[in-house]
Amino acid sequence: MNYKYFTPGSIWNDTDGTPINAHGGGLLFHDDTYYWYGEHKIEGTAGNVAMVGVHCYSSPDLYNWTDEGIALTVSDDEHSEIARGCILERPKVIFNAKTGKFVMWFHLERKGEGYSTARSGVAVADSPAGPFTFKHSLRPNAGHWPVNVTEDQKDPESIAAAQARDQEFIGEQTHLHQHYNLLGSHYEGGQMARDMNLFVDDDSKAYHVYASEHNATLHIAELTDDYTGHTGNYVRLFPTRFMEAPALFKRKGKYFLLASGCTGWAPNAARSALAADTLLGLWTELENPCHGTNPQNNLGPEKTFGAQSTYVLHIHGKEDAYIALFDIWCPENAIDGRYVWLPLTFDDETRYSIHWHDQWDLSLFDAG
Numbered sequence: 001m002n003y004k005y006f007t008p009g010s011i012w013n014d015t016d017g018t019p020i021n022a023h024g025g026g027l028l029f030h031d032d033t034y035y036w037y038g039e040h041k042i043e044g045t046a047g048n049v050a051m052v053g054v055h056c057y058s059s060p061d062l063y064n065w066t067d068e069g070i071a072l073t074v075s076d077d078e079h080s081e082i083a084r085g086c087i088l089e090r091p092k093v094i095f096n097a098k099t100g101k102f103v104m105w106f107h108l109e110r111k112g113e114g115y116s117t118a119r120s121g122v123a124v125a126d127s128p129a130g131p132f133t134f135k136h137s138l139r140p141n142a143g144h145w146p147v148n149v150t151e152d153q154k155d156p157e158s159i160a161a162a163q164a165r166d167q168e169f170i171g172e173q174t175h176l177h178q179h180y181n182l183l184g185s186h187y188e189g190g191q192m193a194r195d196m197n198l199f200v201d202d203d204s205k206a207y208h209v210y211a212s213e214h215n216a217t218l219h220i221a222e223l224t225d226d227y228t229g230h231t232g233n234y235v236r237l238f239p240t241r242f243m244e245a246p247a248l249f250k251r252k253g254k255y256f257l258l259a260s261g262c263t264g265w266a267p268n269a270a271r272s273a274l275a276a277d278t279l280l281g282l283w284t285e286l287e288n289p290c291h292g293t294n295p296q297n298n299l300g301p302e303k304t305f306g307a308q309s310t311y312v313l314h315i316h317g318k319e320d321a322y323i324a325l326f327d328i329w330c331p332e333n334a335i336d337g338r339y340v341w342l343p344l345t346f347d348d349e350t351r352y353s354i355h356w357h358d359q360w361d362l363s364l365f366d367a368g
């Protein structure tokens, strides 16, 4: 099969004829090739945890993908942080030109700890398809306040009060979140980090965006020069808006965010936002960017076509060509999750839209 189109929501086979298995994924363009990294899922509900690792595929054209194997393998050592059966979600890879290393970040929950670990894992490799070596896991920015911290958030009493109730937050949206200083309570040990993405700016500085503070608030944090840690320079955004599945991109000097709400594996309405000047600056939330209906499930913008965002790709060499990548999750049989790739259109310099297409190809970007 030689694909010439994207058909969102349909089974998408690799060049061997096997359905692509790379969920919650992200893309890297390196040496004229695209690499797609994602969670390898197995059949049944067991596939909701990591039994295999991070799968990698390569493509010259974005339609046809060759299986490059498992780039990061979970460990058989029960004591490893990435022991088989851990939760390893939303892997993303960026290339560091200074060190010559490929750096992978992912959301990590240690085996048997449910979603309470809320850490970020880091792995490195010498080649894009790996093998990646697990380096460490961390909670970002321990001992650092965000650039927009308030004096209230530094108050020891409110910090102690939030720490005393920490176990009561289980990742779901509650009314309790807004009453507790969830930033301050994680100042010392590092900020919680679940759904995440990476972004490399034109000046090669890299950033980590993650759902923090028990999923209530997003953070965008600058990474160190080698991309394996944080500098302590970060901003907290959209407090108690419960944004998950964040993806950052840049167009004409402005930064944009695509994200979702927080409803487990079930779909909800997408979110979008704009920062006109800097990534760690002022952000404004925009409208739900989605339009149209997915005829396969009759779901429209209020449920993001049944999907949840995972990445936005700026196509190499095409000035105004961006693709939004989403997952249709299938928690009862995780391996059967599907991919929805759709083009972005820009209504003006300050907002974008994502329209449903049953089938489309890259010539769409040449049309206007």
Ligand code: DGJ
Binding pocket: 024, 089, 090, 195, 244, 245, 263, 264, 265, 308
């Ligand atoms: C929503 C997140 O976006 C997914 O990556 C996953 O963590 C699910 N929640 C688990 O319920």
